[in-house]
Amino acid sequence: MEVYREILPESYLLILTDDSQPTARAQLSYALRRAIRSGKPSIWIDCSHLRNLSFSTLRLLVRYYQRLRERQIPLVLCHLGDSAHQLLARLPTTSCPPVVPSLLDAERYCRSQHVPVH
Template identity: 80%
Template sequence: MEVYREILPNSYLLILADDDAPTAEAQLSSALRLASRSGKPSIWVDCSHLHHLPLSSLRVLLRYYRRLRARQVPLVLCHLGDAAHQLLAKLPTASCPPVVPSLLDAERYCQYRHPLAAHHRVAS
């Protein structure tokens, strides 16, 4: 798996793409670590270039989702394939990151998720 990074004004975007390298889990973990330390208010993971999400990579995403949720930083998955959707459907809803159809939906989700928190940040 290749992991591309894009720093946007209000989020940190990770784009996952297929690759035959055996280090997918380590690359994803490293990218998520950087994203979580970036100070951005949300992290989006675009899976549109990923045909298969390995179970080990899904575990990494779920682990970071729990960590980031504890810090109130949303981790949102976009363009998730059917096989990955089926894997997530087997897990408790509370332990899974939100899945949205597009990056625009990720932006909307993050904007309206904590409107009061955003208001308090502006007012402070």
């Protein structure tokens, strides 16, 4: 998995591509740890370049979402494909990160959660 990052003024954006490599989860976990250490008040995951999202990767995202929720740091998924939506539907709704159609919607969501995003 290639994980690109973009440090925005009030959020940390991770852009995911190609979830087929054996090291995908380790790369994503490393990127998420860096995002957490960045001090940004929210983390956005852009899945628009991700052809497939494995269930194990989705579980990793859910674990980080739950950990970040305790710290009141939103983790938001954007541009999720149909197959990923189907995988997400297999998990309890309360434990899943929010899914929004676009990065602009991620910004709106974070603002509604009382996270200052400029």
